[in-house]
Amino acid sequence: MAAAVQSDDDLVEYGYRRVIITITAVLCALLEIVDTTIVNVALTHMRGSLGATLTDVAWVITAYAIANVIVIPMTSWLSQQFGRRNYFVASIIIFTVCSFLCGNATNIWELVAFRFVQGMGGGALLVTAQTIITESYPVAKRGMAQAIYGMGVIVGPTLGPPLGGYLVDTYSWPYIFYINIPLGIIATILAISFVRSPKYGEKLKANQVDWWGIILLTSFIGSLQFVLEHGQQDDWFNDSLIVTLSVVTVLGLVLFIWRELTYKHPIVNLSVLKDGNLRIGTIMCFILGFGLYGSTLIIPIYTQSILGWTAMDAGLLLIPGSITTAIMMPFVGNMIQKGVPQGYMVAVGFLVFFFFTLLMHDRMTPDTGVEHLFWPLILRGIGLGLLFVPITTLSLSTLKGKQIGEGAAFTGMMRQLGGSFGIAIITTFITRFSQEHRVNLINNLDPAKFEVQQRLAGMQKAFMAKGFTADEAMKKAYQAIDYSILKQSTVLSYMDIFMYLGVMFLCCIPIIFFIKRGKNKINPADAMH
Template sequence: MQEQEEDSLVEYGTRRIIITITAVLCALLEIIDTTIVNVALNDMRGSLGATLTDIAWVITAYAIANVIVIPMTSWLSKQFGRRNYFAVSIVIFTVASFLCGNATNIWELVAFRFIQGLGGGALLVTAQTIITESYPAAKRGMAQAIYGMGVIVGPTLGPPLGGYLVDNFSWPYIFYINIPIGIIATILTLTYVRSPKFGEKLSVKQVDWWGILFLASFIGSLQFVLEHGQQDDWFNDNLITALSVISVFGLIAFIWREMVYEHPIVNLRVLKNNNLRIGTIYTFILGFGLYGTTFIIPIYTQSILGWTATDAGLLLIPSSITTGLMMPFIGKAIERGVPQKYLVAAGFIIFFIFSYWMHNLMTPDTGSEHLFWPLVIRGVGLGLLFVPITTLALSTLKGKEIGEGAAFTGMMRQLGGSFGIAIITTLIFRFNQQHRVDLIPNINPTNPIVQNRIQGLQQLFMGKGFSANEALARAYQVLEGTIRIQGTVLTYMDIFLYMGFAFLICVPFVLLIKKGAGKVDTSAVH
């Protein structure tokens, strides 16, 4: 009966194409909005009169709402019907986008971004489930590949698109651009998407309100700690310490509640599935690599190489195109029975090669031509990781468990990204300090080489009309700047090296994947 229900949702021809485009469009919308604001923060700060700490909440509020709602999407779909829930989420996201663009002060914008995040979080997982349901069993690997194109390309498109809109129009347009797409997606969803029959809905009294509260306190607090930990000096800050404690106790209370309550908001029992457990761990690592590298490369090119935000964003486009081109081939390989664990192992090895190559490339003068091929290799690595990990995680689940599994992988990818950015930000700060301490002795004025360098710079500035003392001070400033740049370059070299080894260490653990998991259980995928 269940298999008949699943088969009844399979679509063919033009109808399937329209549903696929709608779902990928919504996933793209959501993911682009996580990164598009990054390049507009300065303009927002100026026009809304906000401090640097205040403006960071524009990113944090969206991320917190996103990561709270993702684990609940499977339950909400059952409660309201998948099509209705998906359509309402698009409407919430679209209306909130309009309100964000019209915000008159920073806290209005933060509140509307939170609402936008609640709508957006649902789009990712529900889009994945809708696409998977619309394809027959034999084509499910290809379905994940199509969905993966949106998820992988999205974070990369955000910065260049945001840069273009800010440079040529104004920051509200990064939100207004969502409105026409949202309207079209809502109409297409209501016209074409169908809902599976989930059985009885819960009454208000049966809803797991405590589960929702514990989940929100655990995930919300954790996301805040990860976003603000470094700038607030981690556990030296009372708020960070308090939220860390709330997060730990929230997690314990959440797990207890979900295991004992009859109608849990998140079905944790689905994690008894070995493939899903391994898949969620690898999805976390994938999120770390995807969002971590998308975060660090633009910072390096802007702070060291002096590139504009738009140029820094455009640099990542070849990597995304490579991933997009690879996705259908990976989908085909999985359909033909190539074991996922070999593809995942190859992806981790290629990501190590990319990271090690970047480590060796880092200089204050690195050009876009030097970065092109390593970033293409990154695209190959992401392509080899995303589809196999996602299909592996869901491969031995049955029926409604697929939606629940997709919610876990979606949450872990987002949390992996948050952990990645938090760890990288902390390492940049710590390594920078250490390299500065190590490099300072190299500008000892008693060293003849240093003396010659200082005298040469002093003569240069004196030739431009500065007095001897002013020229000497400026010579030391130049040396100080050189030390700062060299320290920062060494920092990025270290981060890429450690990141590479983290991926390499994962390769042996791929062997934990049980025999027979390499092929998708096509009768089960839903």
């Protein structure tokens, strides 16, 4: 939140106005977050209709993520420059117009360009919606405000795949973008009619704007995201472009930090990171993003590519866990207001998440059914419920005044960055582990062994019964075994990913011992960005 001249209570709303503002803010946050994951299930259809490679089509997700992460830390400053309501309404309009343009894109790079601009509007929606919903509630009820907002943020990523699956299966992929248009128009009208702006201090003149800060932030985050997304397929540091962009990332980051610490009007206030709890909180937000977006990516891929489910079935699988998180949010908000230490809740949340990964590791096979995955995903929902609000609030528990808003911008950015890292690293390791397991499995399949010969002969007979010649049938038998090995090695790689994710969450538990108890009692909803 930028330095507002009004007191905290000046923007508090009551009655129907507060209800409408809450609906508008949650709708906008949901629009943004659902759009982060809704495209996952439509990538194959986009490839076919736009004639793109898998590498090209991945940029539909990457471009949006880059724009999100660039805009989030700048939102506090942009709200101050243009007025919060104006900035919020402009963001909804940009997001809605770009949704229409994405649906009408005629080639993959047009779509990527529109997705980038859509992400610029979307990142602003996420952060500004949180500020608006918080300030519309009196201090005593802000715990519930944060819980209501938290429901949207946590449920959003899991609503995307089933909704996307339904729209793609029933209509076609452009409809995953068109669905935003009527919702965006409603949100624009409601925001213009009901949202109010705080009175800000003096605006910066054009020559005072931190243009170098903006350029450095954009260059280092954009380069980092490219390296993460393309490192694996381009053989990491054996590729000159990856090496160049890695250097740009490191140099850009160092120069950005130096610029923000020395410039009089920085676009991102880094001095707020001197607070120990905020530093710990940003690390935990990063890990939360890693776990949330990483597991949201891996489960639909596993169920569709290995178990042969439809996009819609894969998405629906995640819904019960999301509902569990949504039910938990008000209880968690209430517990924080009653004084239950957030650190304890975070520790239990990480432990529950560890048990979720352990169960997933044990239950993954090429023939796993819904009944095997239901309870692990309910556990995931409980873990996320115990992590989201407590991490956000303890991050800010020792901050005061406008620092609370600036600190919350970092927690939002780190959650998104964690998601980007999670998706990139998990994708890389799935490929690596699959190759390793494939080699090991093939080494155990010695054609001289009697069991192997017997299985091949049986499969050959089965194919010959379908009318193939002896040679064709043997070729088909080898192909079938090769496919079986590929499937098994992929499942083993997913099991490895869940094991490492679990270890990572387990290792996070001791971090809570470094948390200081805040003297000022922070409301769960003072996560104003």
